[in-house]
Amino acid sequence: MQGVTWNRYFRLLPGHNNSNPLTNESIQHRRMESQRLKLLEEEEKCMKKASRSGLNSSIVLRKRQLGLPSSINYRRSIHELKVNCMQRRKLEIETPDSSICGSNNFKLIMADSASERIFTVNDVEHGGCKCGIVNLSGLGKNTLTVEMYDNLYFTNRKVLAVCIVSLISLTTSIKLCLMGIAETLGCASLLPASLFNNSNAGDQPGMLCSFKISTAWSCAWCLNPQANNYFSTGLSQQVHVTNAVTGHRQIFSISSDALAQQFATQAPVLYNGCRSGEIFSIDIRRPMNTGQGLKSLRLFHDSAVTSVNLLKDEQYLLAADMAGRIKLWDLRKLKCVKEYHGHHNEHSILPLHVNEEEGLLTAVGQDCYTRIWSLQDAHLLRTIPSPHPFSTDSIPSVEFSSHLGGSRGVPGLLMAVKQDLHYFSYKTDDPYCLPAKEADNSTPPQ
Template identity: 75%
Template sequence: MPGHNNYNPLTKESIQYKAMECKRLKLLEEELKQKKKTARAGLNSSVLLQKRQLGLLSSTSYCRLVHELKVNCMHRRKIEIHSPDSSVAGTNNFKIIVADAACEQIFTVNDVEHGGCKYGIINLSGLGKESPTVEMYDNLYFTNRKVNSMCWASLTHPDSHLCLMGIAETPGCASLLPASLFSSSNSGDRPGMLCSFKISTAWSCAWCLNPQINACFSTGLTRRVLVANVVTGHQQSFRTSSDVLAQQFATQTPVLYNGCRSGEIFSIDVRQRNRKGQSWKAIQLFHDSAVTSIRLLKAEHYLMASDMAGKIKLWDLRTTKCVKQYKGHHNEYAILPLHVNEEEGLLTAVGQDCYTRIWSLQDAHLLRTIPSPHPSSKDAIPSVVFSSRLGGRQGVPGLLMAVKQDLYHFSYD
């Protein structure tokens, strides 16, 4: 009726959100009280050491199980971010953080309130201190384009550049920026943008580390894959039947793996020139939902893939069959990355419910579920980095989590 004031706040969504928030607060309280349970019954450090000394455990198995124990003992500490411009630090939400190969620094993409993005580089050398602090380089860059995807690129030396895929109402832009652009204090010494060209909506990107294909990166577009050489400017285009949401190059062979919105995963040999029809597709795998992330394991016989149905599968590329499935991941529509750490034997993924989950790579056992320090929402999905050497060769092991305007370090106890 017109003018009524009868408002019922009880809806299905609000009841579900309240239940999720109660669960999150309970898990946070357990973390503060250090109520940690081992993921496997009877697993403790003294038993592992005894078995190792008796020769019942190999060095690789011993290291893997020790990492499982340490993961369950990680405790959260907030990181103080030092920035030359104090008015800029901690004012915008983190969207993406990606570490370089040595985990000495992370590239950060932050959403800006009035639209667009801000991005820069943070040095992680201060994580080992009692009160962890990190330094943000002087040069912060703002753009009116939304950065949809990015990756580190090794052109002149390892992790020398950054590939950025930006989208806007006008045609998007693919850019290759020198990493020194963010750390150079003298404006006269700053190198310029190496490569930039207009594209349609970009969903993913990947840099090629295979020595057979020099200075190439790939972009996953709307129903198209574009492979570009940044030195010669030569471009190859491959038409697809669906949007390409995830990509990764193999390092032992000149092959590019792609994951599509249709659920298809296929590989391309980028040396071929005859691209009529769909005959250029080599390996083909299929998920029941849109593939959001793919990761090749080191030997490149196995490929890890996640989709929008919340399923994470390990595929054997030799038999094209799923050999393992990692349960517990939550996703409905977001493009969320997978983080594979083979040296530690761990798989890490952040779900749409804002929980960070860690599995054992070997047997797909869920080791730990970490709640977000902030209430779950669409704009508060954490972005994480896991490494046993955060900060470089002498770095500290643990998990780095960026959520809202804050940065957290989950350090080994």
């Protein structure tokens, strides 16, 4: 009939999925996964490309024979070549109790100063975290097996920040910042490393120091001789500096959340990166006050600062933010002198890893890619895809060391993602890379 509109309704059967699979998010996810699989295929086929045009092993060796490059430039070229030839190998984690290994995802890993052990934090399925120590000493002996210590530390809180410290008057220790649950406060705890390798549960030592705090975002340990027993905790609108031996605490009021911290070693000065984008320093020898006078240095990013790293001469500072920008600041001129492009971040607290001996900067982005830059000229040397599909809960945690596994170890990258540990070593059978001995003896005769 004319003038009559018929409304037709179709019955939806049980189990029918009425969602549209072609959303912007799903299309972007498919594109990212396709790119990741392509890069993984190239990695497996050893399709390594030089990070710079004209850089290859034959040219580097020829220039060395002619005595053209300086020892520093030659060493940088060696590391660039070796970084591009690192191949991924999965490690087997041995533990006396198989039930405590391989069932929970790695959240973060952190190596000690000798790179002989890593401290691990794993998310537990029913909530909370478990912490343990993995021995890496076997990596220097051409083995792909590492050993987890017997004891684990379980907590029903989330671990937000970790730093490994060494006290003169105490044993090697581990500082944890734990987030509170429900209506309870969080806490900052200082644990002895011996807690994790004592097989007799009855003889386990207790915490060296523990106190309740509001939500903590960061922590750091002071290695300056004038304050070598002090550690800091970055909170919401506060910075706490505590003496681990006496328990005395200084509280500095700030106007933002301290998401990143690091102490200088030449002076007891604490650098803080804030959610507001501000970077400032506090000299902990000065009296406490709540005014702006406590800040002896101030720098600014356009987004929340997630990592601060002082270089060894302490005249330069690297900082990363939630806009994915990595900047190198000259602390004498209070000026940004370099930017490292390619990092991806939108809302996560992601660390930077600086290795000045090799001249490398490493960071994992929120897109789950691990990127390595030349520290000297900010050139992106390599982009490593994650071995697992992209997800917000599978961002890899990495450690790069010049002697992974101990004093006899070789440079390499350790990657923890999901329930696995992966090892990227300078040792390789790739004929297009320099032999391993060239990296070990990379300084030409004077």
